Amino acid sequence: MRHLLSAGDLSYDEATQVLDTAKELSQLSGHSVKKFPTLRGRTVVNLFYEDSTRTRTSFELAAKRLSADVINFSAKGSSVSKGESLKDSALTLQAMGADGVVIRHSASGAAHRLATWVDGAVVNGGDGTHEHPTQALLDAFTIRERMGDLAGLRVTIVGDVLHSRVARSNVLLLHTLGAEVTLVAPPTLVPVSVHTWPCAVSYRIEDVLPKSDVVMMLRVQAERMKGEFFPTAREYSRRYGLDRERFARLPADAIVMHPGPMVRGMEISAEVADSPRSTVTEQVTNGLSVRMAVLYLLLGGSESAIGNQEAQG
Amino acid sequence: MCAKKRANGDESGGGDPPSRTEPEGSRAVLEGPEISRALTRIAHEVLERTKGGEGVILLGIPTRGVPLARRLAERIERVEDRHVPWGSLDITMYRDDLRLAPARALGRTEIPADGIHDSVVVLVDDVLFSGRSVRAALDALNDLGRPRAVQLATLVDRGHRQLPIRADYVGKNLPTSLREKVTVLLDELDDRDAVLVGPAKPRNVAEGDR
Amino acid sequence: MTQTSTAENAPVRVIRGARIAGGPEETSDIVIRDGVIAAVGSDARAQADAGGVEVIDATGLLALPGLVDLHTHLREPGREDAETVATGARAAAVGGYTAVHAMANTDPVADSAGVVEQVWRLGHDAGYCDVRPVGAVTRGLRGQQLAELGAMADSVAGVRVFSDDGVCVSDALLMRRALEYVKAFGGVIAQHAQEPRLTEGAQMNEGVVSDRLGLGGWPAVAEEAIIARDCLLAEHVGSRLHICHVSTSGSVQIIRWAKDRGCDVTAEVTPHHLLLTDDLAESYDPVFKVNPPLRTTEDVTALRQALADGTIDSVATDHAPHPVEAKETEWSNAAMGMVGLESALSVVQHTMVDNGLLDWSGVADRMSFAPARIGRVRGHGRPIAPGEPANITLYDAGTTRDIDPAALVSKSGNTPYRSMRLPGRVVATLLRGTPTVLDGKVQ
Structure with a gap:
């Protein structure tokens, strides 16, 4: 069984296949098709060790629209919260015969570990800061819908790159798809080895915005604001927030993305977030199609069409 | 999108289907002019059966059902001077043999803007074999709306049905052996119109899912 | 392989046909009487042939002085599910060790004469090797107040090595006082060099791999900064300093510089830091999680060179047993550490000897003489010569073996060499003339 543990698991062809499949599925959804029989009789488990109603709901709906049986294991009110180890949960899922497991966990690598313990396909629904x-x-799907082909597009990712799993996955995937990625952050929030990543880095958002087709704003988590990574939220906002004036520096057709939930005012001003060039709500809608595509391609056939052949180790 | 192609015996991977070339050892049983005449005849039959094509929508099953649907729509327009909506209906997600092969890329589903409710949907496919893809198409259609009636047009009916399904319009009945493979080439995709019969690869006979 | 001619109460043993590490090319016989080496070499042959002695056939084997480990976690008291003094001492014997230092981070912490005497006694009673308790530098390893270092030194355990290993003595003033204080009884402070603020949340070496894996980084500078500070402190107060588990190329440069200045600093490197690199974390398998973390190939190269040229004085295992559940979990929740007693000599052969960086007399120095000298371990780390205690390890360097966690004598199986093929095998270990291991089996 193959897994989707890292965006780096996907080749150009595989990533394109996911996006193409998601495109077809999103069009069918437009034709009022609510449910496909494709994964009938298959069981998908949502194993959520972190609260994330948004992602869990998206995966749950995706699996249900493919007629899979869905079991939600979330940290609240299950054995997970009673200190059951990941390994024990894995063995339980194995005994239940889960065909696919979506895992969300606060520990980097949790999805990799799970993949060594279960036979089903593991989908990484977010692991720590990985x-x-x-x-x-x-x-990527949202960008493609708005801007067409990703090849050569200039995508700027702004914010807490160091702790961002979204940034890591996006750098890998967007690079695979041919986009030119630039990371913008205070130097304290950039990994020390970022020069080995397939992207450029800048500490000055003003310099990069005029040369950006897409700006992706990352969430800055509250625990980073305690004065260790930058002096104050106000200074961060002043230097790295996307306000109206900076927004005006963008090329006219550039779009603004945010994985949500947003801290309005700090990372992104309200008028930018609500502008028609902001894709925030589309991203949510597109999440459903993309997750359906991933589940279909991993679980729909006799073997997975995409992903990591086996967890390492 | 390559459901048809695969089931007909070509197991190459996902993605857009490559153009077909003439398989080795095969012979043409229909050439361009005959295919053209068969489609013209089907167009007339559709008009007759549907009382002038009122409410008809032609939906091709990818891959090669789609250009056939478009050609039928053009012919009907020429004959009756009325626009006939046409589109495509991908059946991949509804197939009953998904687990027999790696997950496949999806084909395009394009339904005319007004939808299929209360229309007469004519499904168009290149080869009718086991009937399983038509079964899948009926399921897919069911999820898209409730047509007044569903009919089936096929360029070639090669027999060996596994389900109680028959075509309403047939370009050519082509009795074949299970050891044979029927390949349809269309100008839009393959730069040539032809129906070929040749030896099948053994595993595809065993699959026999058309 | 042992032919036991009946020997009465105090047998005379003869090791026949071994090549002595650092000795002559031809093989020697080693005669042992009353736990002491009575004769070595051709002189010994007559006695060996006399009969009435127990003969250990060591044809093709290498005789090394019994190995001494400066850095072992035996977990008792407190975590007897992972290891006990007895099981750890057995594992040490199987690895060719005749003396080990038991680190102080037990529960309760070995920060008083009572606890170190308990550990010493457990080792004594088990009898597989000499267990030398390490005393904590600070009470409860809390880094705030010196433990009763003198009481531990004066106890029956005779503690000479003091360490808060597991945590760093990060307070510079406290470190200075500790360095000074142990001068009174010839003690040494063994520092776990890890600047705590720079390693908050640290999970692995900070670098390309940690950045890719999203695991908290443990930067080399956090080790190097402490080593530099402590070398300067030791020099200033004229004390002896030992650096535990040196893991970076930068640390090597600092230690080399300090030694050149005449600072009385010694250092150890673990077998795993001589062999393994941080990219192993890509599997997220916590069997590779250790503190200090596995570093880069460049660091490994520098560590090997430093051990070869003597900048790093000794090899110490940092044997850190953990129960299965502490490792079969997410990386960030997993315990840090690896077992190492039973594989150390093989790893050193593989990383130092087989590539010509170190000869066997060098191995005898780095794994026996030097650690015994640093730890002031009497009766160990002595040459294989008449009149010396018969602490001897017989080693077959010409074989290979696959490391099987289930076959380890240690109570825990968290070996990073799982299913690796390593050279060499300890055939026998003699503690004061008595075999603790024969034919690779605990006696």
Whole structure:
């Protein structure tokens, strides 16, 4: 069984196949098709160790629209919260015969570990500060819908790159798809080895915005604001926030993305977030199609069409 | 989108189907002019059966049902001077043999803007074999709306049905052996119109899902 | 392989046909009487042939002085599910060790004469090797107040090595006081060099791999900064300093510089830091999670060179047993550490000897003489010569073996060499003339 653990697991062809499949599925959804029989009799488990109603709901709906049986294991009110180890949960899922497991976990690598313990396909629904490949896929999908081919597009990712699984997955996937990625952040929020990543880095958002087709704003988590990574939220906002004036520096057809939930005012001003060039709500809608595509391609056939052949180790 | 192609015995991977070339050892049983005449005849039959084509929508099953649907629509327009909506209906997600092969890329589904409600949908496919893809198409259609009636047009009926399904319009009945493979080439995709019969690869006979 | 001619109460043993590490090319016989080496070499042959002795056939084997480990976690008291003094001492014997230092981070912490005497006694009673307790530098390893270092030194355990290993003595003033204080009894402070603020949330070496894997980084500078500070402190107060598990190329440069200045600093490197690199974390398998973390190939190269040229004085295992559940989990929740006693000599052969960086007399120095000298371990780390205690390890360097966690004598199986093929095998270990291991089996 193959897994989707990292956006780096996807070749150009595989990533394109996911996006193409998601495109067809989104069109069918437009034709009022609510449910496909494709995964009838298959069981998909949502194993959520972190609260994320948004992502869990998206995966749950995706699996249900493909007629899979869906079981939600979330950290609240299950054995997970009673200290059951990931391994024990994995063995339970294995005994239930889960065909696919979507895992969301606060520990980087949790999806990799799970993949060594279960036979089913594992989809990384976000692991610690490592990766969130379906978010990157839905971002790529959203960009493609708005801007066409990703090849040569200039995508700027702004914010807490160091702790962002969204940034890691997006750098890998957007690079695979031929986009030119630039990371913008205060130097404290950029990984030390970022020069080995397939992207450029800038510390000055003003310099990069006029040369951006897409600006992706990352969430800055509250715990980063305690004065260690930057002096104050106000200074961060002043230097790296996307306000109206900076927004005006963007080329006229550039779009603004945010994986949500947004901290309005700090990372992004309200008028930018609500502008027609903001894709925030589309991203949510597109998430459903992309996750359906991923589940279909991993579980729909005799073997997976995409993904990591086996977890390493 | 390559459901048809695969089931007909070509198991190459996902993505857009490559153009077909003439398989080795095969012979043409229909050439361009005959295909053209068969489609013209079907167009007339559709008009007769549907009382002038009122409410008709032609939906091709990808891959090669789609250009056939378009050609039928053009012919009907020429004869009756009335616009006939046409589109495509991908059946991949509804197939009953999904688990027998790796997950496949999806084909395009394009339904005319007004939808299919209360219309007469004519499904168009290149080869009618086991009937399983028509079964899948009926399921797919069911999810898109409730037509007044569904009919089936096929360029070639090669027999060996596994389900109680028959075509309303047939270009040519082509009795074949299960050891044979029927390949349809269309100008839009393959730069040539032809129906070929040749030896099948053994595993495809076993699959026999058309 | 042992032919036991009946020997009465205190047998005379003869090791026949071994090549002595650092000795002559031809093989020697080693005669042992009353736990002491009575004769070595051709002189010994007559006695060996006399009969009435127990003969250990060591044809084709290498005789090394019994190995001494400066850095072992035996977990008792407190975590007897992972290891006990007895099981750890057995594992040490199987690895060719005749003396080990048991680190202080037990529960309760070995920060008083009572706890170190308990550990010493457990080792003594088990009898597989000499267990030398390490005393904590600070009470409860909390880094705030010196533990009763003198009481531990004066106890029956005779503690000479003090360490808060597991945590760093990060307070510069406290470190200075500790360095000074142990001068009174010839002690040494073994520092776990890890600047705590720079390693908050650290999970692995900070670099390309940690950035890709999204695991918190443990930067080399957090080790190097402490080493530099402590070398300067030790120099200033004229004390002896030992650096635990050196893991970076930068640390090597600092230690080399400090030694050149005449600072009385010694250092150890673990076998795993001589062999393994941080890219192993890509599997997220916490069997590779260790503190300090696995570093880069460049670091490994520098560490090997430093061990070869003596900048790093010794090899220490940092044997850190953990129960299965502590490792079969997410990386960030997993315990840090690897077992190492039973594989150390093989790893050193593989990383140092087989490539010509170190000869066997060098191995005897780095794994026996030097650690015994640093730890002031009497009766260990002595040459294989008449009159010396018969602490001897017989090693077959000409074989290979596949490391099987289930076959380890240690109570825990968290070996990073799982299913790796390594050269060499300890055939026998003699503690004061008595075999603790024969034919690779605990006696």
